[in-house]
Amino acid sequence: xxxxxxxxxxxxxxxxxxxxxxxxxxxxxxxxxxxxxxxxxxxxxxxxxxxxxxxxxxxxxxxxxxxxxxxxxxxxxxxxxxxxxxxxxxxxxxxxxxxxxxxxxxxxxxxxxxxxxxxxxxxxxxxxxxxxxxxxxxxxxxxxxxxxxxxxxxxxxxxxxxxxxxxxxxxxxxxxxxxxxxxxxxxxxxxxxxxxxxxxxxxxxxxxxxxxxxxxxxxxxxxxxxxxxxxxxxxxxxxxxxxxxxxx
Numbered sequence: 001x002x003x004x005x006x007x008x009x010x011x012x013x014x015x016x017x018x019x020x021x022x023x024x025x026x027x028x029x030x031x032x033x034x035x036x037x038x039x040x041x042x043x044x045x046x047x048x049x050x051x052x053x054x055x056x057x058x059x060x061x062x063x064x065x066x067x068x069x070x071x072x073x074x075x076x077x078x079x080x081x082x083x084x085x086x087x088x089x090x091x092x093x094x095x096x097x098x099x100x101x102x103x104x105x106x107x108x109x110x111x112x113x114x115x116x117x118x119x120x121x122x123x124x125x126x127x128x129x130x131x132x133x134x135x136x137x138x139x140x141x142x143x144x145x146x147x148x149x150x151x152x153x154x155x156x157x158x159x160x161x162x163x164x165x166x167x168x169x170x171x172x173x174x175x176x177x178x179x180x181x182x183x184x185x186x187x188x189x190x191x192x193x194x195x196x197x198x199x200x201x202x203x204x205x206x207x208x209x210x211x212x213x214x215x216x217x218x219x220x221x222x223x224x225x226x227x228x229x230x231x232x233x234x235x236x237x238x239x240x241x242x243x244x245x246x247x248x
Contacts, residue, residue: 002127003244004149006134008175009157010167014189014230016045017220018157019135021230023097025238026131029246033130037099040143044101046135047091049225056089057103058122058146062114078113082121100125105146122147131244139171140178153183153242155211160188160195165202172208183242185211189230192216212237 005022007015019037026035039046039054047054056067061082076084090098106115126132126149136143140154154175158168168186176184186208188199193215203210217229239245 002129003131004126004134004151004153005132005243006136006140006143006151006154006179007157008136008139008154008171010138010164010171011041011043013157013159013164014214015041015135015157016049017225017227017230018155018187018189018214018234019046019133020049020225021227021234022133024231025234026133027097030130030244031096033096034128035097036126036129036132037093037097038126038132038134039099039101040105040146041135041137042103044103045225047099047101049223050093050099051224052091052099054091054099054101057101058086058089058118059103059105061085061089062104062106062118079117079120082114082117083124086121086125098129102146105142107145119147123149140175144178151179151182154179154185155241156184156186157189158186158208159190160192160199160202162202162205165206165208168208169206183211185209187212187214189214190216211240 007019007022009015023035023037026033037046044054070088072081073084086100090100092098134143134151140151156168156171156175158164172184172186188210191199191213199213202208212234214230214233217227219229220227
């Protein structure tokens with residue numbers, strides 16, 4: 001069964017850094033597992049952090065603008081074509097890790113056949129992997145417009161400011177119906193040593209369910225979005241998450 005983790009939040013909150021930290025943790029804990037990174041953020045920053053300029057996207061399949069790496073096989077149904085095209089736009093990161101980019105997503109109100117065909121093809125794709133990490137655009141609604149799938153854990157990334165905490169509460173409200181049955185909580189990111197009191201006040205004010213706190217990393221690699229500090233902080237609260245756990 002596929003484990004699905006969604007990382008949501010405002011652009012600039014640290015979603016990509018946290019997504020890559022979880023990737024590294026999963027690779028350390030479960031080196032044999034297959035992992036799909038699903039970039040559902042319109043900035044496509046996740047691919048850029050690996051030094052990739054990914055132009056072939058799910059939107060390209062939907063719009064008919066995708067340039068395929070190989071010739072299109074003959075005699076396929078429309079559904080088979082979409083599934084084949086989905087495979088064609090996968091980009092390998094390492095032996096067990098691939099990335100796919102959605103970019104623009106069509107509305108669920110659209111009754112055109114391609115909407116359902118893409119939903120079914122994406123479902124079939126993610127079910128092939130042991131772990132899927134979704135780097136989301138703001139909240140779960142945008143992801144849900146692309147594919148109907150249950151998420152095991154959704155983390156809302158917020159910074160230790162009143163504005164960010166207020167926004168996290170709104171994202172929680174927007175996402176709750178799409179996370180039904182799964183874990184939904186907040187991670188406070190970029191926390192300075194002297195901000196403990198202000199965080200406590202924010203939690204009380206907005207009644208946020210905080211699953212973890214991540215300190216500010218002065219040495220964050222801005223280009224690659226790599227941080228050992230973030231990885232170590234996640235390991236401290238990983239046991240609270242509805243994710244695969246190493247049994248002692």
